[in-house]
Amino acid sequence: MTELRDTNRAMFWRIVRRLLGANRGRLVVMLLALGAGGAVTAALLNLQVDAKRRLTTEFRTFGPNIIVAPRENSVHGGSPETLDESLLRRIPQEWYQRGIKVVPLLYLVAEAYKTGSDRRVPLVVAGKGGSTMHVGVNGPPFESLISCDVGTRVAAEMQLRPQEKLILQTRVREQPCNFNPTSATGGPEDDQVIVAMGAAQDLAALPGRAGMIELTVPGTPQEITNCIATLRQLFPDADVRPIRQFTEGEAKIYNRINGVLTATIAVVLVLTAFCVMAAMTNVAIERKMDVGLMKAIGGATRRVVRLFLAEAALLGLGGGLIGAALGILLSIGLGKAVFGVAARPRLIVYPVAVGLTMLVAILSAFPLRRLASIRPASVFRGEA
Amino acid sequence: MFFRLVGDSFGRRPRHKLLTGAALALGMGVATAALSVALDVGDRLAREFRSLGANLVVTPKADSLPLEIGGVDYRPVNAGAYLPEADLPKLKTIFWHNNIMGFAPILEVPVQSWTPASQTAFAPKINNETTLIGTWARHAVAVPDGGTFLTGAEKTNPWWQVDGQWFAEGNLECVVGQNLARKSQLRAGDIVNVSPKENSSPAVALEVTGILSTGGVEDEAIVAPLSVAQRLAGKPGEYRKLYVSALTKPEDAFAKRDTKTFTPAEYDRWFCTPYISSIAFQIQQELPGTEVRVIRRVAEGEGQILSRVQMLLWLVTLAAMLAAALAVGASSAASVIERQVEIGLMKALGAGSGAVGFLLAAEQLLLAFVGGGVGYALGIVLARWLGEKIFGAAPEPTLLVFLVVLGLAAVVTLLGSAIPLRRASRIEPAPILRGE
Numbered sequence: 001m002t003e004l005r006d007t008n009r010a011m012f013w014r015i016v017r018r019l020l021g022a023n024r025g026r027l028v029v030m031l032l033a034l035g036a037g038g039a040v041t042a043a044l045l046n047l048q049v050d051a052k053r054r055l056t057t058e059f060r061t062f063g064p065n066i067i068v069a070p071r072e073n074s075v076h077g078g079s080p081e082t083l084d085e086s087l088l089r090r091i092p093q094e095w096y097q098r099g100i101k102v103v104p105l106l107y108l109v110a111e112a113y114k115t116g117s118d119r120r121v122p123l124v125v126a127g128k129g130g131s132t133m134h135v136g137v138n139g140p141p142f143e144s145l146i147s148c149d150v151g152t153r154v155a156a157e158m159q160l161r162p163q164e165k166l167i168l169q170t171r172v173r174e175q176p177c178n179f180n181p182t183s184a185t186g187g188p189e190d191d192q193v194i195v196a197m198g199a200a201q202d203l204a205a206l207p208g209r210a211g212m213i214e215l216t217v218p219g220t221p222q223e224i225t226n227c228i229a230t231l232r233q234l235f236p237d238a239d240v241r242p243i244r245q246f247t248e249g250e251a252k253i254y255n256r257i258n259g260v261l262t263a264t265i266a267v268v269l270v271l272t273a274f275c276v277m278a279a280m281t282n283v284a285i286e287r288k289m290d291v292g293l294m295k296a297i298g299g300a301t302r303r304v305v306r307l308f309l310a311e312a313a314l315l316g317l318g319g320g321l322i323g324a325a326l327g328i329l330l331s332i333g334l335g336k337a338v339f340g341v342a343a344r345p346r347l348i349v350y351p352v353a354v355g356l357t358m359l360v361a362i363l364s365a366f367p368l369r370r371l372a373s374i375r376p377a378s379v380f381r382g383e384a
Numbered sequence: 385m386f387f388r389l390v391g392d393s394f395g396r397r398p399r400h401k402l403l404t405g406a407a408l409a410l411g412m413g414v415a416t417a418a419l420s421v422a423l424d425v426g427d428r429l430a431r432e433f434r435s436l437g438a439n440l441v442v443t444p445k446a447d448s449l450p451l452e453i454g455g456v457d458y459r460p461v462n463a464g465a466y467l468p469e470a471d472l473p474k475l476k477t478i479f480w481h482n483n484i485m486g487f488a489p490i491l492e493v494p495v496q497s498w499t500p501a502s503q504t505a506f507a508p509k510i511n512n513e514t515t516l517i518g519t520w521a522r523h524a525v526a527v528p529d530g531g532t533f534l535t536g537a538e539k540t541n542p543w544w545q546v547d548g549q550w551f552a553e554g555n556l557e558c559v560v561g562q563n564l565a566r567k568s569q570l571r572a573g574d575i576v577n578v579s580p581k582e583n584s585s586p587a588v589a590l591e592v593t594g595i596l597s598t599g600g601v602e603d604e605a606i607v608a609p610l611s612v613a614q615r616l617a618g619k620p621g622e623y624r625k626l627y628v629s630a631l632t633k634p635e636d637a638f639a640k641r642d643t644k645t646f647t648p649a650e651y652d653r654w655f656c657t658p659y660i661s662s663i664a665f666q667i668q669q670e671l672p673g674t675e676v677r678v679i680r681r682v683a684e685g686e687g688q689i690l691s692r693v694q695m696l697l698w699l700v701t702l703a704a705m706l707a708a709a710l711a712v713g714a715s716s717a718a719s720v721i722e723r724q725v726e727i728g729l730m731k732a733l734g735a736g737s738g739a740v741g742f743l744l745a746a747e748q749l750l751l752a753f754v755g756g757g758v759g760y761a762l763g764i765v766l767a768r769w770l771g772e773k774i775f776g777a778a779p780e781p782t783l784l785v786f787l788v789v790l791g792l793a794a795v796v797t798l799l800g801s802a803i804p805l806r807r808a809s810r811i812e813p814a815p816i817l818r819g820e
Contacts, residue, residue, distance in 0.1 A: 025721045025804065029714045036710030040703050051696055058692060061685040062436075069454075107453040122459075123449045157449055186441055186679035191449045211454075244543045244599030249436035256432050257693050259774040264421050264697065267766055268704040271414040275708055278407035279715035282400065334699045338692055 012307065019290070019311050030280060031319045034357055037276040038323025039330060042353035044265045046331040050343035055257060057099070057218050058339075064103070064214035065246045066228060069239045082106070082209035083238060085129075085197075090234045100217050100227075104129035104210035106200045110168045112193065114158060115176075121158055124192045125168055127200020129210070148177040149194040152184040168193065172205040221251035273360050280312070280364035288374060296376035308365050316361025320354035327353060390747050400719065401751065407715040408755025408797065409762060411708030412789050416763020418701035419788065421770055424779035426694050428771075430631050433690065434485050438540040438627035439682045440664055442467070445675045447624075454601060466491075466622035469610065471671050475628070476527045478666040483631040483658050486539025489623035491518040491613040495578040497606060499568055500589075512568055515605045516558075516578055518613020518623075521550035537607070540627040544602070548572040548594025551609055558590040558608035562597045571595075578606060580616045588612060626674075628667065632660040634687035660687075705792065712793070713800025716748055720804035727808045728816030737809035744805055748797045756793030760786055 020027060070081035083104075091102055106127040111120045148168075150160060160166065160179045168175045177195065184190055201207050217227045224247060231240045242248075287308070294304045328345045335343025394401050444465035451458035467489075475484055495516045520536035527533050537544060549572075551557035560570050570576060570592050579587035596607055614620050633639075638650075639659040646654060655662055660683050664676040723744075730740050763785075768778040 023721070025807075026718065029717045029721065032717075033711045033714035036707045036714075040707035043703055044700060047696070047700070055689070055692070058689050059685065061688050063681050063685075109451050109453065109458055121449065122451055124451055124453060154449060184677055185681065186677040186683070187681055188450075188452065190677065191452075241599050244597075245437055245541070247599075248543045249433070252435050253429070253432050253689070256429065256774060257689075260421065260425055260429075260693075260697065260770075261700075263770050263774060264418060264700055267417050267770065268414050268700065268707075271410050271417070272704065272707045272711065275407050275410040275414065275711040278403050278410060279711045279718065282403040282407065282715050282718055330703070334696075334703075338695045338699065 012303075012310070015307055016310050016314065019307065020314065027315075030315050031322070033276050033279045034316055034319025034361055035323035035326070037272050037360060038320040038353050038357035039327035040272050041269055041356050042324035042327030042349055043331040043334065044269060044327075045353060046328055046343060046346055046349045047334055048261060048265050049346055049349070050331070050335055051261060051338070052220075052258060054335075054339045054341070055254065056220055056223075059246075059250050059254065060216055060218050062246045062250070064101075064216045065224060065243050065250070066215040066217055066231065067241055067243060068213040068215070068231060068235055069241070070212070071237060071239045082206055082211055083213065085208050085210050087210075087235060087238070088213065098218075100215060103214045103216075104197060104212075105214060106197060106204060106206065106209065106211045108170065108200060108204040110170045110193075110203060112154070112158065112166050112168050114160065115165050115167065119158075120169075121154070123154055124188075125200055125203060126189075126192045126194045127197040127204075128194050129197035146175065146177045146195060146199050147180050148199075149180050149182045149189075151182060151190040151192050151194075153190045154193055155179070155181055166193075168195070168203060170203045170205075173203055175199055175203055221247070221254060273356070276360050277364040280361060291374055292376040295374065309362060312361045312365035313358055316358035317354065319361065320357030323357060324350050324353035386743065386746075389743055390750065393747055394750075404715050404719050405751055405755040405758070408712050408752060408793055409759040411712040411796075412756045412759025412793050413762035413766065414708045414759075415701075415705045415792055416760050416785055416789050417766040417770065418697075418704045418763075419785050420764065420767035420779045420781070422694070422697040422701045423782065423785065424767075424771060425697055426690060428775045428777065429690055429693060430633075430686075432775075433686045434539075434629050434631065435542050436682050436686065437542060438487075438629045439632065439660060439679050439686070440628040440630060440667065440676055441679055442626035442628060442667065442671060442674050442676050444624070445673050447675075454604075464624070465673075466619055466624055467626070467671070467674060469614075469621050469623055472626070473525050473528055474670040475667060476525065476533055477529070478663070478670055479655070480630070480658050480663050480666060483663065485629045485631055486535040487626060487628040488519050488523075488535065488537045488540040489610060490625040490627065491610060491617060491619065491623045492516070492625075493518065493613050493617045494581045495606070495616060496581055497564075497568070497576050497578045499570065500575055500577065512564065513581065514564055516613055516616060517602065517605050517607045518610040518617075519607060520553070520610055521607075523553055540629045541598070544596060544598045546594040546596050548592075551593050551607075553609050554611065555609070556588060556590050556612065557593045558606050558612070559594040559596040560592050561603040561605045561607070562595050563603040564605065565592075565595045576606065578608075578616065580618075583618050585616050585618050588616060626671075628676075630660065630663050631658065632663060632683070632686075633658050634691045635659055635661065635683075636691075709792065709796040709799075712796045716751075716797045716800035717804050719748075720744060720801045720808060724808065724811060724816055727811055728813040731811065732813035732817055741805050741809055744801065744808070745798060748801050749794055752793040752797040753790060756790045759793070760789045763789070 068083070070083050085104055088102060088104060108125050109122060110125045111122050113120045150166070158166065162179065162181065164179045165176055166179055168177060175195070182189070197210070201209060215231070217224050219227070224242065228240055228242055291304055294307070295301070328350060332342045332345060335341065444467050446465040448459065448464040469489060472487070472489060475481070475487055478484070493516045495514060497512045497514055522534060522538055523536045524532040524534055538550070546559055548559070551559055558576065560576065564570070568576070572592055572594055574592045575589050576592055577587050577589050579585070590606070590608060590612065596602060610623065614622060639654065639657070639661055643651065643654065643665070660678050664678055668674060668676045727740055764781050771778040
């Protein structure tokens with residue numbers, strides 16, 4: 001009994017092999033159609049996962065999206081309220097690895113003048129801390145000459161020329177600095193002079209204090225909401241709020257883009273599957289002769305159908321393996337073209353794409369069931 | 385005879401032709417849908433990006449530097465320059481006036497505010513030092529060429545949410561920032577008195593129509609009609625800052641060049657493209673004495689993301705078209721391969737290779753046009769559905785897509801059949817007819 005089954009099985013595979021090899025042209029055509037489907041499936045799936053992540057990073061060209069500011073009630077003797085810089089230590093270390101940027105800021109009003117000029121211009125000086133994990137509570141020591149980023153409107157107002165020095169003066173101290181021109185931003189920076197945090201703290205006589213902390217958090221709208229919730233727990237005494245202009249706008253736009261991308265890719269995948277299926281069925285229908293012959297020499301309909309299904313599955317596997325590999329390579333290239341960074345290939349995409357290709361191949365062999373009704377005699381007589 | 389042969393071929397194997405046609409139609413449907421979406425997505429997303437608000441800011445050229453920290457301007461009211469409100473309708477006369485989605489003038493006045501309720505015999509009145517922001521909420525601007533244009537903070541700052549109602553233009557009404565409202569226990573319907581801090585204009589009693597939440601400095605301020613702010617500041621018909629929200633085309637390398645280096649032709653091209661820099665330039669021409677600056681934070685992020693998404697969709701489209709082309713090509717190749725017997729017979733009856741090739745190609749082309757047409761219709765329906773689902777607006781079907789799809793269908797079927805056709809032309813009739 002087992003022997004017979006073994007022989008049967010050997011015969012089965014032998015026929016499948018012959019079916020595949022019988023017509024080289026047809027084999028190439030089928031592999032081409034299936035491979036193309038597999039390649040597109042793999043490329044689009046991989047790209048879709050990657051593009052979403054990249055887009056959230058792209059959104060950070062808008063700059064910071066969360067602000068931690070002192071709560072309005074915590075009054076500090078009349079002057080604008082400030083936060084202790086050591087609060088920054090509460091931010092978990094792994095956040096920095098996730099690409100979250102944290103910048104403490106301190107604003108103050110100072111008068112600026114050029115050396116050798118009497119004209120004093122009142123302006124806003126912004127102290128900006130580096131986005132680092134190492135926060136000096138006391139700030140860097142006072143330096144005699146620092147570099148400052150001067151907003152375009154300030155530079156125009158003061159008629160500053162390159163390499164000129166300007167002096168910032170407050171009630172407590174004078175700070176000479178080197179003029180470092182910036183390009184126009186259209187924001188408040190155009191009207192400000194930006195210096196290092198330590199220098200601003202010295203000018204304001206507020207050592208170790210920050211006016212607010214700006215965070216740049218990449219991620220989906222959901223991740224940003226979670227981040228705000230965590231920050232509220234970390235800083236119970238401060239006011240943590242999203243910059244709604246950007247968080248809300250972004251959420252809307254992200255959802256739209258996500259929708260377009262997902263829907264387009266879904267439509268493309270479904271239609272491609274149908275297209276491949278139609279092409280495959282077209283080829284399969286031509287197999288009347290084969291079916292007629294098999295039935296004539298005593299093949300049961302079940303076995304004949306099983307033969308063709310095995311053939312289709314093998315074709316799907318072959319086409320899928322080649323196509324999906326090509327598709328993943330393609331998506332790496334596409335990712336590089338769009339985002340400048342190669343898309344990271346996701347291994348899960350490969351088996352999924354191969355599986356889908358096989359599924360399409362098997363489904364497209366199903367019309368062969370109709371061949372069960374073929375009468376061998378009429379096939380051999382050449383009747384259609 | 386030729387047409388009879390073609391007609392015969394279709395009539396004799398209807399299912400076969402139907403399947404090849406279906407593959408074609410589906411493939412071209414993919415191409416149409418993806419193309420339509422990709423063509424349309426830029427405009428639609430650009431509109432979505434306006435939810436980020438204004439991307440241009442207009443300030444007086446001769447203005448002094450603002451001393452603004454945390455929303456409080458430490459600059460005296462009489463310092464700096466102002467701009468005339470009467471000039472604003474001119475914004476809708478620039479070349480790209482249809483791309484101006486909204487604008488809102490701003491005049492800020494440092495004020496003291498108190499509520500009548502807090503003014504009892506025992507308790508001193510709550511005296512808040514705050515800023516009154518005068519602006520338009522929903523203002524009808526008479527456009528010089530007739531008609532009106534509805535604009536205001538609703539358009540330039542769409543993330544501002546009012547719990548209650550916006551104030552009505554011309555009334556003594558205001559909305560109060562949520563933090564200030566909490567501090568002074570103000571609710572919609574209450575009265576708040578404001579008087580300017582720095583001049584002797586009389587105090588004004590404003591009715592609170594809503595509580596404003598913005599997530600920004602406005603949460604600490606009072607927002608009132610521009611006319612109220614002008615009255616308090618003693619600057620009738622003037623404003624200090626104008627926010628403009630404009631639909632733009634992402635800046636490319638060309639737009640980033642210095643306009644001074646342009647040739648006249650390049651200058652015309654720049655002027656007639658809705659780059660943010662050219663719109664800024666046109667506004668500056670219309671409003672003399674102003675400085676128009678691009679809010680880089682908004683404009684650059686927008687440009688970058690828009691071009692990325694567009695490129696991504698183009699690549700998806702390309703991949704889709706490629707897959708469709710391969711599958712369709714394979715299908716037509718198969719249909720030629722399977723017809724060796726027929727070809728052999730035709731040649732045996734005296735048809736030349738050219739005639740056979742021509743006949744088969746004509747058949748394929750006919751199929752391509754029919755399948756392509758059906759596919760186009762299918763794709764348009766799909767693209768409409770997608771557009772409506774995602775953006776609430778369907779993309780317009782364009783002739784361009786139709787032509788591209790038909791052309792693609794023809795090229796793909798012909799290319800797909802080319803190799804088997806060449807092989808077919810080398811067929812020796814005798815072995816085929818013998819059944820070998």
